[in-house]
Amino acid sequence: MTSPPASSIWIHFQIAQDENYANCNLCLAKISRGKGSHTTSAMWKHLKAKHLSKFQELKGTRSPSPVLPPASPSTSSPLSVSADLASEDDDDPAPDEVASVESPASMCSPAPSPGPAESSFTQSPFKLPPVKRKIVPPPSNQWTMAAFLDKTQSFKPGDKRAKTVTRLVADMICKDNQPLSIVEDRGFRKLLNHLEPRYVIPSRKHLAEKVIPQMYEEVKTKVEDLLGKNNFIGLTTDMWTSTSCDDYLSLTVHFLDENFQYHHLCLECIPFPEVSHTASAIETFITTTLKDWNLSQKVVCVMRDNGPNVVAALQRSPFHHLPCLAHTFQLVLKDGLLNKTEIKDIMSSCRSIVGHYKHSSKAMKTLRSAQAKLNTKPRRLIQDEPTRWNSQLHMLARLMEQKQAVLLSASDLNFQVDLTARQWTVIEEVIRILDVFDKATFVASSSQVTISEIIPLVNSTIRALQTFKSSVGSVQGFRNDLLASMRRRYHSVESEKFYALATLLDPRFKGNVFFNRENLDAAKSTLAIEITDLSMQVEDADLCTSTQGLVRDTSQTSTEQQGGHSMWSYYSQLMVPSSNSSEQSCRLSPEEEINAYLAEPLLQPSSDIFKYWKENKKYQNLRKLSKKFLITPPSTVISERLFSTSGNIVDRKRSTLDPERVRMLVFLNKNLP
Template structure:
């Protein structure tokens, strides 16, 4: 196709412009404004220089690799090419569109020669240097960070030939250059973004845990969680730092404070969620601000005793968004959350729930023998090709066993039970030492699935990353109590298992049961914090509906509701008192400073302007009483999602309390997901990765939505 130098007809011009946009430009990266008028010569410069390279590369690259969203975005970025005449026209006639398309996307990256000063003009963006920076940025963002490909890929000859096919003027770069320029710039940008976002947050919650890599280097990870202005739960990874021995509570405490001081947010921390490891309990036993003499930790705690040793699992393609399981620390089985008198630390609900399961499976009748058969079958099936072929023919699978995750036992039992008795006999006949599952064994498997299924579902829900989870704790405990109470009458072999589960739940969650039974609160009782009850009521999905499962008498149910309502009102009054005190301090400060300056003349209020902001809080009688707001909420029949409900709510005092309570995470799953990303990044082939680069890649991978 050839284009004459003379101006094209309007119809042909519009058709060519649509062809140019659809063929050469990604909708996500660039567009041609409708008001742009192109002549034929500019179109020739804009389009036809890259036709051959684009078509040839597409023919060679028509594969599943291009189905990845990051790869497609990178591919369009590489093909992005515009002529100098077109850019000059945009800058002269369409400056707004020009800035939207070309400048905003490249803010925050150090590109030498791009800006010479505030008063200096921007150099020509169609130069090879600009395109080089743009492609390098895309490689780092989409391939290195989001696709988790190694930096050494840019030095691979095949990759360089591919980029050359896409853009012949691209200059080769080294992995060192990419690390020092792009990765460092992205890290600085993410840290700055986190700092700016947290400045506007009043209350936040941390999740903290330790991890060991393949080289037995210890790291401490800290994630931050808060409710934003749209009442949507947000989270980010604050830091992933090296934790050198000794791994004592004091060392963990000091490392945490250094990170918080760097972000200037220590006073904003509402709660800290950790597992039940002894070192974690000691680290935050007295909150954040403690003297060095307070913490006595002569015996070094084995924080990393439960390090991730099954490294081969990380070599597989793992969907980290569906990460469900949390490792149970091996050295803290007998620890109770009551050992922690501090109001700032909370135990991970998922860890505690799994400890209850482990207590229940210790010595129940009949169950150990059936579990041993299931484990033997799973072990042999992973080594036998004949069983693997038979399972493939039956379209079935047997889940692998993991000693540190009780959920794996549940999934193993469920997978074996789903095979069926006849097919299972056919499979076991292929074993060297035949294992037979009797009819009673199948009854036990069925009862185990019925008993443990709610535990599994709750453990998945309480580890959600995009929804509030603090409100799940109390309704979950109430539901499990009712579930075990009701199913006990329908089991034949697992009655002892149910009894042990009931006893363990009442012991490990005694603080919740004391509040539900309106009994005397015991000091240091586990899960005695009132926030769990308040969060359950203030979630529009629950309110007081979960109380029905307790099967209380009418007077007892009324007393329980009134006690929870009083807890919420007391918290609202405390917030109101704090706000009033702060306002008085501000007014006193402004009055004192104004005595030394000239008081400006007050502006006349506009006609029919009734803006509440002009009252300056002078009319206290117009403010809603906490009881009025709470009553309005409890009697509201609307049942919507948490964020939608509270974002449109006008109950300002309650919303302030909501933002604080629901920043709390029910579990430490967010920091466990960080470790899953870390294990994928530090694969068996990348164990010699530099420590600082490893930390940066983990930070960027977890916070990739901030790039």
């Protein structure tokens, strides 16, 4: 191999195995030297473009520093300073940073030998103070060798960066209901390898047996800590059977934290071991689970469906329980359709029409063509489901919306739409009735709604049915049967303690939505009793605190008695004084506090009732009771949504998942932030 020419550029380069190339020692780049006649021009350009600081260092030392020529007594040469010298304000330079100052003449020709007349100047040449050269820092995007090597090596076991990526992968699997086998999919592995080549993707077994159980324990601890800070919780429960025929029981807790934030947390989605869903087995399962979580004494109310075994199970338990509004509406509508043959026949005909279009691609294309001709929205028809009454409403409403398109396409298909003008009228009026129930169910299904909405929803539905009039006998009879069923199933809605107190504590409704004045007065009396019981509990707690330690002087002030601490009078001086209204309300009797609260104007329907109680500290007793009676939702929809998640997890691709693993995945899906 030919030795490199004597040039300072070779400090940072070395000839490659192919002599036509040179390797950069700084970034390992391969630079061409040219073929035949080798040059260093490309290497200088690379150094200047990629390693500017090294380029500047070499440019300052490429040729030996010239010697300053002696000064002529008759003439003097102007002095020039190199452009890369720093200003005089910089600090004193290091010895190796000192630069020479040279005249233009000396830069072009060697210095002449000094003559006799110049000897004095040669022995004592003119010297300028040293000027240091400005040091240019390397570019921020320039890698060091250590950083470059680090980027080419895989993360070591236990590396924090690898643990972070693994945790994010597991988090994605849990929150997005992805199968554990996604870590084996080629596309996913290719994506991660592109984003972080150093990351070694863990196996499915590692995620299932180590990472996810660890995440479950961490999140469970956080849920336990959060529940431990609250004295009252509401509960919803439901049962579900997976595609692999495994039974699960769900328990979802609802509560307000210290900041009046409304929470819904999945407590358990537990594999149900019993073969038969008996009331005894369900009751034992619920009570045991709540005992394991130390929540048995905190349950205020349980919202459940109307299944006979669930009802019987909770009747055996010590917990107060109420029926789900949505399930009860399902039973009400079933009662209304029980003896209405005409409406049943219309439903059957509509079901057949929709089924024809759903199962024929030709009919579907013809319907789209008719929709385009009529300039109507190109929507599909909806097939109803027997277990969901609102699906019947959606089927009828969509069919009525697409009536003209259906009739036009049916004539092109020679398909007989077996509905008379009277039957279309019946459909239109049945939609009006069902829409009342649909709107009420929609409100009750919101995640921010509580049982304070039950009395307003029930009474407004009854009022809407009372005012509904129809000229069609079967529709009027349908309305009468619905009204009778509502009154029978909700005959005691205003006298139910939890419904009544929750409605009173809702600043949007208070007592204005009660039909019966006696029920309102009874609810106010019950609320006053709750305030008295709450005050007695606080006094008992204060008494236990004050009797601990030394005996106190009975002449102490009221503020000292409340605090139970000799320093209380000093602490009270640091506190912001309460407003007059607040101080006055503290001295009100329970009845006076309730009447003062009820006398205030109602909030707007869209107002946040939890924000109201967070900010309103005037009625302290009612504020505390709001955390007890405003936490239970009006339906079990939240628990049913839990099983929608479970269905996504235990799908056909993952039907063999272990029930315990399903439990963890559902828990993490609902409780991960």
